[in-house]
Amino acid sequence: MSRRIITPSSSPPAPPTPSTFSPHHPSRRRPRNNPVLPTPSELLALSIYPILLVFGALFAVLNPTVRNAPYDFASQAHDQSSALSPSYFARKNNLFNVLFVKRGWGWISLAFVVFIFTHPAVATTKQRARAGIRWGMVTLWWVFVTQWFFGPAIIDRGFRWTGGKCEEKISLVNAAMDGMATPHGGRVVGQEVRVKDVFSAAACKAAGGKWSGGHDISGHVFLLVLGSVFLLQEVGWVVSRWAKWHEREERTVVMPDGAVKGATVEVDKREEEYREERRTTVGEALGRGGQFAGAVVVVSGWMLLMTAIYFHTWFEKLTGLLVAMAGLYVTYILPRWVPALRGIVGLPGI
Template identity: 30%
Template sequence: MLTVAQLRACLFLSFTVLLGTCFQLIAFVFQYKLDTYSVFAQKSNPLNVFLAKYAWGWTSIPLLAFMLVYVHTCTTTTINSSTYKRYAAVAIRWTSATLYWVIMTQWAFGNPLLDRVYLSTGHCLTMTNTVEVRSIRQCKSLGGSLTGLDISGHCFLLVHAILTTFEELKPYFKLHTLDSSSALMAHFTSLSKMCLSILSLVLITLGLIWWIMLFTTSLYFHSFIEASSGTLLGMLHWLVLYVVTGSLYPNVLPFDVSLVSQPNKSQKHL
């Protein structure tokens, strides 16, 4: 079952993609030409070339650093089984998110899954005939174009990064909303406070950039089917890990702030 915060995040990202594709449809119906001179309408724009295409790389490194610092800060200096379990949970979440990105966009014993869908649902059309190809790159090298379902890799990647970041930052910001937050934060060292503040700011800034790029991608570059399918696939890992698996095995989830405030009880359950 989704929490209220999770449902809002899901609806917010879905609405962002829907809004972009609706504007695209309205422009088509009324024969209004979208601003192709906008920097966001160019695939060569710096945000796309240097950031969006490598969204998981930009996100995963500071995210892993944040996860490790947060767990280290919220656990005692004594090495025990519960401490190991918390670090193991971090490893599981970060590794599974990274592997999901690899399988979908980089490599899955050959072509990544998104490419496999694109190739299996269409053909490579050249100027003269239809050609059988084994990769998107091969089709482009022949001067052809593919006719299959081009699931938006950008929508997938950006949604995946945003939702994973959202889940990992949630307990940290929840800590600041508790009545006992000042007492809890008093146990944090100045260095850990500074690291968590800087890393969370970096991740929020990246999340804002990813959200802007998600809207412009759905507005300029993909149809509703392409953008929505990419968005749904971007939500899949989040649903499986943080919603389904998290409800069955809560210890896999990010360290809950309520356990920080009651360390003795938390160790009994971990």
């Protein structure tokens, strides 16, 4: 009786069948995002801002009401009288500007605090502490650009460096600077100080003059972009990871040994146990804090569009956008490829 010997087949293995194929199979994984650049979703969100500015600039040129309205290049605004102003939103005393934009960083900060202390996905002391550090970094950039930078703010310094000076009512201001009585009954000491040497827009306005001649970075554009993107980062990544909306798009980070990995490698495993409970609707995922932050972002976007249409030149709005993006890059993108910085500030949602 002869035995049949079965030898292993040398034919190649069969491809995976639909029943065994997984969307997370290595052959189907998407290439990792570059850690020094925003992710595709971030780029999509950021693209909204230049689109709003370009649309506003084109609307101002093509709309005859706006194009023909009197415009003062010294104040970078249209005539403020109700009869000559092209729109309610072109007047600086409109309620949105007075109650929201003028107090913009307060609204941004309030929305941030409400979110991190009410949303269940930001539940640990470490998460809140790191979020607070990121808020501090962005707030410091806001202070440096608009309020104080070891003296005059960056906006005021930039205006002076590009040839700007305080003009109008020069004789009145110079007389006040020489020690004569001011319109308010006070006196200004220092005969060597002249109106052209006033270093900030606030001091110029207080002295009775106006900024003129230099490049005036749009503070409105800077504030509205900086604040709204800050909220989008802090709320967006937390909510999207908690609700598993973007499992196929992951931020990448550079590890101390130089390896590039997905940011979730640094997630606390105990946190992942909590994340087993999911929310499916947008309202549930955002929570009250996220909804409040979303409302602040929407109003910021609307006022950015109004600024794009009625205030400043296109180049001043562009520099406002770029200066805001510089601070946001340092806070949210730089830590992804600088492990030492990431160890201090962390990443939203991680």
